[in-house]
Amino acid sequence: MYNTLIRNIIRFIVLVVMQVLVFDNMRFGNYIHPCVYVLFLMILPFDTTKWSLLINGFVLGMAVDIFSGTPGLNAAATVFMAFIRPFVINIMTRKSDLEGKNEPTITDMGSQWFIVYGLLLLLLHNLMLFWLEAFSIKLLGLILLETILSAPISLLIIILIIYVFKPVKK
Amino acid sequence: MYNLFIFIKKYNAVILFILLEALCFVMIVQSLPYQNRKMVNMSNNIAGGISKTTSNWYDYLHLKSENEELVEQNALLLSRLGCDEVETDTVYYDDIFTYIPAHVINNSIYEMNNFILIDKGRVDGIEPDMGVICSNGVVGKVLNVSNHYASVMSMLNSYAVISCRFVENQYVANVIWDNESYKYGIVKDIPSHLIINIGDTLVTSGFSNSFPADIMVGIIEDNTDNAKGMFSTAKLKFSTNFSTLRHVYVVKNNFRAEIDSLCITH
Secondary structure (H helix, E strand, O other), X not given: OHHHHXXXXXXXXXXXXXXXXXXXXXXXXXXXXXXXXXXXXXXXXXXOOHHHHHHHHHHHHHHHHHHHOXXXXXXXXXXXXXXXXXXXXXXXXXXHHHOOOOOOOHHHHOHHHHHHHHHHHHHHXXXXXXXXXXXXXXXXXXXXXXXXXXXXXXXXXXXXXXXXXXXXXX | OHHHHHHHHHOHHHHHHHHHHHHHHHHHHHHOHHHHHHHHHHHHHHHHHHHHHHHHHHHHHOHHHHHHHHHHHHHHHHHHHHHOHHHHHOOOHXXXXXXXXXXXXXXXXXXXXXXXXXXXXXXXOOOOOOEEEEOOEEEEEEEEEOOOOEEEEEEEEOOOXXXXXEOOOOOEEEEEEOOOOOOEEEEEEEEOOOOOOOOXXXXXXXXXXXXXXXXXXXXXXXXXXXXXXXXXXXXXXXXXXXXXXXEEEEEEEOOHHHHHHHOOOO
């Protein structure tokens, strides 16, 4: 229990620092904006309550927002993602599948499951984020283009990060 | 009350979600200038659009009375045409003032400070401080201007003052609102030796650059003398009926900048 908490705090700090220092300065063309910090929210344990998911999402989004000078922008998107996460998990798995499973990670759920799960969450998160950034329905085409291009790239980077930080099995 | 608690307990996550999103939204709109301007623009457009639609319906329903008013005004203008012919070679009255017609799309008369919204804006040449009149008399002054709309401070506003002249004896006084009824105003700064009769007419003096001279303001309703020192006041009935205001004219003074440049400023 204690272990999980410390691990999550370290994850939080590492991911936010990575996002702010590295990925916020990285632009592949005009439309691709990699969001890596949401990994923290993706792999919180299954038994996290909705309350703490939402609060975690808000704090995570605000942490990134403070560094990028856009209060509320990322927070709105992460809160939305935290809200939608239980529904996505519900759609994709049966209750019986979750027995003995701890976190929605590649090690626990398999890579195929994780790719679909991560892509769904990232698409929804990016849709919200880019919509708030554009703040207009007239730019819907642009928002969709950004979302469709950014989400797979983000997922790719996230999977790379997971493999880089994967604990070595003994 | 018990049901409310059950509701909150059942949907606590949804409520928290909505609260957090609302908080984020407020932060975004407050701190990011682009989003802020978009939001203000959107709410203005929605409010303006709704007001305009309702006012269109209202206009249609009041075509008859509007028609009568226009006929009256026509008659008045025709009669003026007859008697003013002599002066036309000296000063061209219409060169100084231009009249821009506008529709009233929102109007309040029961507040402490009342404002009118009209459907002409900066694009149509309207600027702050221009006078606004209607066929019956003075309405107010333009306060704020956006691209297609303008807000007008009507005479029914505690900050509105207008310089007037008695038609009967050419004395000058100021008119303010009595802060109570949309029908009545107060004439103040009347020299106390002046004898005021019920039914005396007040018109604009033309001293302010916003209004041309001799626009009707109102008629004295009550002359109970309550003189304090050198000046007395009287009750005035506005000639404009603010509650049925539909069509107004914004008065543009073409020489305003020139006149202002001559005014001594401290």
